[in-house]
Amino acid sequence: MFQPRGKTLNIWISAATILVGVHLRFTDDQGVMGGIIDSTSFVKQFNNPSALQQGHITGLYDIGCLVGSLLTLVIGEKLGRRKSIYIGCVFVIIGTILQATARVIPHLMVGRVVTGMGVGVMTSIVPTWQSEVSGADNRGVYLTIQSANINTGFLLSNWITLGASYATSQFQWIFPICVQLIFASYLLVSVPFLVESPRWVANHKSIEEATRIIACLQDRDENDPEVLRVRDEISAALEEEGQSSWSDLFKNGGQQNFRRMLLGFGVLYMQQLTGINSIAYYLPIVLVEYLPVKENMAHIIAAVAATQYAVFSFVPVLFIEKIGRRTIMLWGAVAMMILSALIAVGFNVPGQGGAIMTVVMYCLFYDAFGMSYLNVPWMYAPEINSLQMRSKGGAVASASNWLFNGIVVTVTPSSLAAIGWKYYVVWAVFNASFIPMIYFLYPETKGLSLEQIDHIFEGKGHGRSCFTQGVQESVKGVAAIEASRADHRRSDIENARYDDSDSTNEKEAPTSVGVEHANSD
Incomplete structure (x- = not known):
């Protein structure tokens, strides 16, 4: 079998992880389903689903993702990184077929859950895989690119659903769903040519096989001093950790596994409680219902905001390994605290001026999030967990993301209806609370193996x-x-x-x- 090496191998691995990022946002509530659920053919096929049914159709995806993350917590370490990705792809393919062939709502809901399970598995294991095959000097860059492509998937889904909306047949909603098969099929075909994590291999197979993988990743001889240095670091880490069991994940002894798990859980809790999805899921609705913006203009504004959001998501590639994780999260929290407060102010400014101010603050909030909490939380969890607990810690962190994502998108409509502009004061307070948490509790990981x-x-x-x-x-x-x-x-x-x-x-x-x-x- 052809085996790429060195830079080519790292590019292939990065391409695979990028596809996971694109697929994540393409399949979720903000992606395809959000664009087709009110289309004419979809509404006709499923007998004009009520608002409650629409909520169940979209929200069950998050439930599936949470279940997939917990499944990885149980089986991920035993199976390894590549086999876990295979399982995730199979779930996605089955779930996509179930969705595309659905003719009644329960059938569609099952498909959403199964697809979500596949995405949950991949979001749990792929950042861990990428972090374990990357060097200390470029790990942050690769993981930033992966996270930034989440927004690429968001843009792609919007354009595809927009194009399909001009059809009058069931192609209008079936085709956008089936596009997901491209991403999963590419991963199934490409992953066999890629390497398993050398750290997982050292832990579960042999240090000799891990050495061969390290040499392949670096395109060096197995006896090269740099290859031997990485091998010795991994070997020493395994020796110091000793044998581990499930209960060690909840112990704060010599390896502080419980502390590490909490840090990974907490950073993705913070990601969701910045308030990003209270904006991303509902921006057009908020502009129409709470500000003097017409419906067509609201969709144009949302599209423009999403486009510049995607562009700014790639900017951290330029500084992630220079500034560091802590500094980026600290300043991101400060920026989003201020911008959340200014959004609340904009709601209270009468007329067109208030609407313009609020829209500008929404866009700047997107940018601040895209350059800080979009990428760092996904890379931080696999970085700080120990070798033997890395997949478990990553799964707990992924579960945190889907749990709090579901909570935010569920409470946002009723919260806005109940307290209006004061809802954004809540997000300002949350962002303010992250500053001392990060400063006192979160170590810096830039430049460290x-x-x-x-x-x-x-x-x-x-x-x-x-x-x-x-x-x-x-x-x-x-x-x-x-x-x-x-x-x-x-x-x-x-x-x-x-x-x-x-x-x-x-x-x-x-x-x-x-x-x-x-x-x-």
Whole structure:
């Protein structure tokens, strides 16, 4: 079998992960389904579905994604990265066929759930796979490109549904759904030519096979010093982690797996509670119902906003490895806090001026999100989890995304109806709350190999340091991390000696008392 190497192999892997990003937004509520659910042929075929039925048709996709993420939590580590992607593709193909052949709503709903399960599996495992095959100097760039193409899928779905809308037959809604088969089929065909994660192979097969994969990724000889350095880092990480079990994911011992899982869960919780999907899902509706904007103009504004949003999503490629994850998230939270507040202000400015101000703030909010919380959360979870817990931690993080995404899109219509402009004050408060969370709890990972990131979390930690250990050192770089690591090791040794001393004293005390009693007798 033909096996690409080096830069060609990395491009192929990146192309596969990009397709997952495009497919993610193409299939979701903002993508194809949002564009066809009110089309003439769709409404006729499904007997004019009510608003509640429409909500179930779109929302069940998120349920499927959540189930797929939890499925990966159970089987992902055992199967490996590539086999998990195969399973995700199969689910997507079956789900797409079920949707395209549906003639009644329950049939369509089943198809949505099955498709969502496939996407949930892929969003759980693909960022992990990409992070494990990428080098420390370009990992952020590759993962940024993958995340940015989520918006490419959004744009593509809008254009395809717009073109299909001019048809009068069932082609109007069946064709956009069937386009999903292209993405899944490409992944099924291309992934066999790509390599498994060398870190997964080292953990589940052999370090020798992992070395061959590292050499292939770097297009070097297996005995090359750089290949051997990466091999030795992986081997040392596995030795330090030792054997692991499911319960270790919820322990905060020497590897701080529980802390790492919470960081991955939390960063995708923050992504959804920036308020992005309260805008992206409902922008045309909000412009028509709450601002003096006509329906045609509202759709044009939404399309223009989505286009410039997609463009700005690629901008972090220029600085993700220079500025770092923490700084990007900090300034992103500050920007979205301010912009959410200004959107609320725009709602209270009467006339056309208020509408213009609000639209501009919506567009700037898109841009701020696209350059910060669109990409960093998806890369952060696989970066900070330990080797043996990486797929599990990634699955928990993905589940967090789909859980809070579902909550936001569910509560937004009723919240806007109940409190209007004050709803955006809520998002301003959420974004403000992220600033101290990121500053005190989230380590920096730029420029660090996955094994160097492990060193941030080594040591049991005591009290507050259980959740803040290594954060400030990580900002200063590898040298500060290693110095802190040595301090923690010395502290652990001293604590162990102290514990041994106490244990010895406790054993001696009863003996001396017994001697005294014996003498008195």
